[in-house]
Amino acid sequence: MSKILKRANEVFGPVKTIIKASEESAELAAAIAKLGCADGPCTDEWAGVVDEMADVEITTERLSMLYPTGRDDFEEAVFKRKAFKLKRLEGVLDEYTA
Ligand SMILES: [Mg+2]
DSSP states (O other): OHHHHHHHHHHHHHHHHHHHHHHHHHHHHHHHHTOOOTTSOOHHHHHHHHHHHHHHHHHHHHHHTTOTTOHHHHHHHHHHHHHHHHHHHHHHHHHHHO
C-alpha cells in the first residue's frame, strides 16, 4: 500500500496531497455529524463513516510522508501525543466518576 501512496504523492504533489487530506477530514466530520442514532441501528449512516474513515486513513498516511523529518518521526510524534491525550482523558474520567 505504501508504494501506491508514495506514487500518489509523486503524481499529485504536496499541495494537492494536503488539500485532499483536508477535504477527506471534512467529509469524515460531516459523516459523523449525520450519526443521529448512536443507540440504534443506522446502518446507512455508519457506512458513510466507514467510507470516510478509510479515506482519512489513506490521506493522513500520504500526509505523513510529507513530514519534514520523515514518516517515522511523524508516527512517533503522533504516538506520543496520543499517549498524552489518553492520559489526560483518563484524568478527566477519574474526576467525572469520582
Ligand atoms: Mg471521501
